[in-house]
Amino acid sequence: MLKVSVVVPVYNAGPYIEKCAETLLRQSIGPDAYEVVYVDDGSTDDSAERLDRLAERHPHVRVHHQENSGWPGKPRNVGARMSRGEYVQFVDQDDELGLEALERLYALGKRNGSDIVLGKTAGTMAGSSNVFARTIDRCTVETHTLFESLTPHKMFRREFLLENEIRFPEGRCRLEDQLFMAHAYSVANCVSVVGDYPCYYWMRREDGKNTSSRGLVVDEYFGYLRKVVQTVKAHTRPGPVQDKMLRRTYRVEILRQVSEPYALSSHRQIEERYEAVRKLVLEEFPPSVLAGLPAVARLRGHLLEQGRLDALCLLAGRTKQMAPRAELGRPRWHEGALTAPVRLHLVHADGKPLTLVERRGRLLLDPALTEGLPGAEEWEAGDPLNAAYGEIRLSHRGQHIGWYPESDFGVRLEDAGRGRKKPVVSGTMRIDPLTAAGGGPLERGVHDVSAFFQFLGLGRSAALRGDWKSQPLAGQAVQVGTPTRTVIPYWTASRQLAIDIGEFYHRLSDVPGRVALRQRIRVPAPVRRPLGKVLRYVRR
Template structure:
């Protein structure tokens, strides 16, 4: 009997036709049918999901179906799947998502090569935005040397013995943040983690915008569950820099979210006060001082105002901070051999168009006094390490496939004197786009690719289209067989785009079409129109789109 290398575990509840949408990508993985199994755990579905699953199992010997009474959440079905699995590794997949055709083969190869406890595969799809965690394939790392804590969904590959030996399970029943709790426990115990920089998991937004665990909740319930995640990190680590680093993610993302723009500006009255009271109490109860002290300038100021109880100051800071925008200057763009080299400078501007600055007083650097004027509790806010969290990069977006790629970027942070004791933090340097290696070490596929700039400065994160005035290099060919690369400024914002195709295959009308349809606003409008179509028409349109999908050729029903 062949050794089962991987077990795919899919929790199912009233999935309907999402079963058929997801199944083809799972049934025909390149690793070979004898090397893996698919375990569907039906969590007491009341629609026709059971019949659909039985049909799949009858047609495909490597499909198994497990049934149980409804538990109300994906946690128990996943636990049952792990216990039932026969594979060396377990890959979790949600009922409305997909895998790329070679996902299991590549993930398992990386896992066995490094004896990994966890393998993260690059996530793509209609929900997932860019993540620098998947910039490159990483053979082995741990939570101590890599920002794994930024990826807390469980759609990963796990060594089954690791989960069983360490008794790492999902909480069962309706528990918010169950994914975070599971991943927090796993990360702090994993000896080796690997990251695959190639697309593996396709995370899809449902037609109704929901997911398998989307139910209304209260702030008391939600943050009560977040406390459990915090306690899990504390249980798995010693007090100190590592623990502070891991806890900083939940403080920055979940805890400060309701007291930052846009949410604090959308809520009013008792609703705003209720969230403020809940998160303030948790900040004071659960997080050591080192967590707050390690945050970047504006984020640390929010934490200070929260813990001091200054709700109105948080509201005013949010009003002013929401107007901060990036200033991206393209200093030069040139062709070097068969590569594009782009020199950029990135800074931040306040809503009035003036630079976001630091002011030097008595040997200290203080956060922009004009930004903080008359905000109680924010006076003379010191920024002892202005470059500590400064980072930025250029990104290339493959529009047709919704994939994000990270070219080689060397942007250095520095302070730029503006006179009269004023300084600004900027990022400056070169980015090299190699059409032959950009797409995960392989050639850029045909189509339109848009270039973006992303930066984190003083606790403000922004992404903007790369626009500029320097003349673009002429179209050129690269690789064997040759591919034509056509850089140009275009679209409503004048964004840099790279049109890639075989020589002679990019016609002038095609280029105009690509420029017209590439902007994100056009794509969002198309998705809105699609959601409003009748269900049968929407299905036909999706079928046509899937036929154009470069991965579809490897799928069979």
């Protein structure tokens, strides 16, 4: 039996067939260990001929031609049934795989007997996700945030799909990916995650016609979202796991329709979408789902269920103006890692910090957010640390890859005076160049450093900035690893902290030595000379 079958649904892909094939046909696992199954869904351009030429040149490529079904679901199902591999990897026609993707995904899945193996995503259409922060041998939807990754571009044990009758809906179907993954995650006994190697690249096409780029028809879209919710409920028992899965749908698919920026736009569908999601929430979501959301998200859900679109728009206008504030201490090396104290919080448009108010033994949401909201002017924050966290993010320029080095961050409430508490994320940034890439070394290039933090249901990214502009950190260049690689922390033109690996932008010879105290403080000469005499006198 082959180890892996790669299934690619194709419709009018044209030259993107060859672009995708460049990475599919050069996999390090070796051509004898896998096959590529293309399913042509009745293309009307020259895609069929392009696929047949690939099959003629490469023995491990197979092509199936069928009448147009109008959506990727049926071609994927057909390809999975045709597959001869122990595992099936789904790939879209305009995406790419890392050259070691199949080898790494299969090895991890085989070692753990995994039903599903997730590979780290990257590319011009992929946002950074901490689902892939590090490699995980064994997990489930109960123990990891798997439901944050609902695309099907993953590796599945073929027998797992067949035994559980997990199939894509066929014909025109919005959210077919979520329907498929909701079923798969709900019944999987073991899921693995490759976090130390970019396996799947979502690439934006030059013509903007990616497979997933389609407009939204309200009744259709939210009708299928209802089926996603029903699928979760059909395959899980009521309780914490089911609530956790449904909470992601509520927070992302539901609340973004009534939050900034969409709720503040002039889009013609605002009221139509609002009515659709309100109906869906009232009819399908258990009350425990809303009850478990952090304070601001829970407030949005309450206003939605109460039918207050006006209040939702008022709240969206206020939360949109919330801005991150990041304080970065002096970076320095400690035990092989670049470290610095970091402190993060949120401020209103007037610069005042976001706070909670203690009143009669209760902790209430900031009145600057709730004033004038009907029935919510004294909105209880509940557990203020619910879903609160902070993390460091590294973004590799040019390769569109994000990494999450392990750092020591905590969330606490600081006394802000006058009965107020300020939520703050603080701790020590720690970037080890030899382990920051999901447990492995950072590749050559420039990695920009930022932080992401979230509390009360409000999340923000913040660049970590210093006082110097476009200059290496004096005395902070190091050489690490075997073979040796140079690591140069520096401030970018916008004063953001960045790390140059392998002298990509800066040269080691250009890095200044440690700056003298008088240079750091920049003491003027008329003051420096008398001060020096005083210091010399004191030393005597």
